[in-house]
Amino acid sequence: MSSVVTRTLPADHITPVRAYAALRAHAPGRSSFMFESAVSGERWGRYAILGYRARAESLLPSGFDPFEALAEGLAEPGPPGSPRDLAARVCRSWVGFLSYDTLHQLMGIEPWPEEMYLGRVLKDATVVVFDSVAQTMTIAGRSQGAVNRCAWEMTHGPEQPGLPALDPEALPEHLETPVTDDGYAAKVAAARERIAAGEATEVVLARRFRSPLRGADPFDVYRALRLLAPSTHLYFLDFAESPFAPGLTIAGTSGETLVRAEGDPSAEPRAGGASFVEAMRAALAGGSAVGQPAARASAISRNLEAGPRWVYGGAVGYFGAEGSEIAHTLGAVWSAFGYFEVMTGARIGNGSEPRAEAERTRRDARGPLSAIRAAHEARKAHDLAQEKKAAAERAAAEKAAAGDDASRSE
Template structure:
């Protein structure tokens, strides 16, 4: 009778200096994992050959324990008898579904290639020493300095904390194991092996309860009372939902400070996922990580709840993620703003502006009552009784432009040269305005922006020292739970006039402009191609072409492209295939992005990217980041940026194109009391 070969285990190394809390974390993690699979636990201290044997112990561990386990063989190793100061009996660590290895040197350079996940536990030296001596008693006291010196020398040559996948900082209160387990469940190397935990996290029932009517509720006060003091908060704000004729987006979503504490940022090829004091680092493309972390599941909703959002990830994807979708790599490693930032919302409030109802959403087990719905009801009443009041006046920032009037005209001409040479049909050229703004309050600025420029896809996102305040009218891409896809590009803009007759004439001028119609149609064709890659053949349609929509400060030309996601197709790959929005690149997309990299003198950052959500039920709704102010830094070091641009075609008039970017900047600048630089 033959036996089936053993499967290589998931190997998790837990490292850190003496007394950091490695053993406690390893024991608790192993206990939690044993609920669904077999687990072996190995302590390296059982193999060190004496108090001066750190380096020798690491070699013995790699050779006799880690190497056989990594090839699905039981590890047979020699213990160290500390009382006899000599080798002790032989022991075996069996292959299991998961093997947890803890101790100083567990994630050393020689071990990292064999481990699937490396964890470094960090704590301050006085706390470590007290904890270690308390654990090991007086036997350790004479050897503390000897052992600590070996650790220092080893780490000088092998900077393990910088190379670890997960960093846990000073967590001795018993919360570290939950933090680490959540990060492991989103780690590409561990997610499959930890599927039961991962499924439990993603498929816990989403509780959706009506919290009360919206009559008289000030949404600004509601958001501020629930999430205003939190480091991370997101408001996807359909701020024009009450405007006559507004039908684009009937829902607003408010979320922040989730109980799970999961947040992700991506910068120059590395994604960091944090939960409280624990941080995981993944050196892989952002969209690949998102495909692992976002696991759509069935999430039923009660009658009357029509919003696609069922909790999940919310945030922004910056333009420079184009490096993963066919564009060239622009270095953003030193940028103050990450390439992407998402938070996992396990609590949220959804406002249905059409039905006038607020809904409280939470991710809890049946029978649990975390009081969230009661909290939302109380906040609704407070927001109804005391409106937020007028937005205060703002000190006008002094913006400077990356491109002068002359240089922008020269770049328009250079774009047209590329078009005439056949390298592009349409080049969406952009520039950036920036301003130092010490003491600037992004929240008050957003309050003023949303009132002056209400938009269906407005948003306020605060991620620590970076805040995004957007009044975008443009949907990039939505995907419903059933796979219906919709893109709604905007191409063509006219500033509105306070004179009704002139305003109507401007609207007609936009609707009949051959240049604007040509720009829009080219982007429609590009998006039809983008959506076709992952759609059912023959399902791509254009239900709306060259429609005119009017907003507070501008008229816009908008089209709609629909498609049906093919069965089994990856939603993340479908999003990546269309990213960045064609309305912000031009056509054809890949070659035009290369042209833009040569013309634009720096990364676009958040601007031209996307803002929105990735729901647990598989639905997605993302807007295009335009009409958007980004504040980076805090206090006296705050810096503002505003991206603006326009589509260049062969028959563009350079001066008209320059005036168009001024028109697009007007809504944000005028709200701040600022002017376009050089005007």
């Protein structure tokens, strides 16, 4: 195992958002990520984690246990004391997401025909950890050159324009809802019948909302979300296009931690406990987007929903030999194939009223959708500024040309 090089620098002159934007701009076509947290929705957590220029990426295909694949692909733990070094830990970890549809694989439920893969992860990234208490940033990379380059690139990025004023009630101008309110209400009624028949006690039904990218930067969606809905887990993943998969970004907030653990995730259970791999399987099955009992509820939602959930209700975070932290992907906006997408779900029980549940899903989607609107408005402002700049440059060039003509005529 190659070693990890670390370097700690003062960080009172730069914010994590500005630093990440600079790193992302310096590595176009390369995958990257950013994790933050907020405490009680009122103040930012101590650490922010950024990563880019990963040396390894992997798709987790259908038909295989993704947790075992991740555990087998991990490096050996670092030397004593390294678990305390968060930057080095994340550098050595897999970072990425698992889809909700991973549950179908684990429970023997038929996968969706259009299911592309169960997850996407990267490893051996150059990582920066901001410590807001110590006012430092620690860079970890696989070489001294990678660390030094990161330190320079963080502070030499393009200007980061401000976001427009945020309106939590504003929706995208162009919004598509593949399943109408009437269609969703009918699915709720069908789920309620299955519950009344004793097939499950609770079913979560999800629905999708879509809006065209229209040139908006997905990172602006994250910037808006972190202000509109600060939470325990704030995450932004930017997976570059590859020969095996299209580009994908995921921006989101979640207050639900699935698993937080120290030590080897593939270790055997100790003293009657479960290994991390087993705990992760159980946590995903017990997430708030599943229903009860999990296997039957998942089968019912698979039967009633219109397509794979993919990001919604899955897991996001880092998974390493020295420790892991995984959150539920709720409140997420992802972009692929030219669209932003949002999914929300309602927990259906015997007393659920179909029209009310349809309205609940719309309310729950409003925050992520308003973040999309903010990104669209930021793009409009950028385009307008560029048009004004181009017009000013043309006017200056015409004025200079007129002056030259006047000089030649004298």
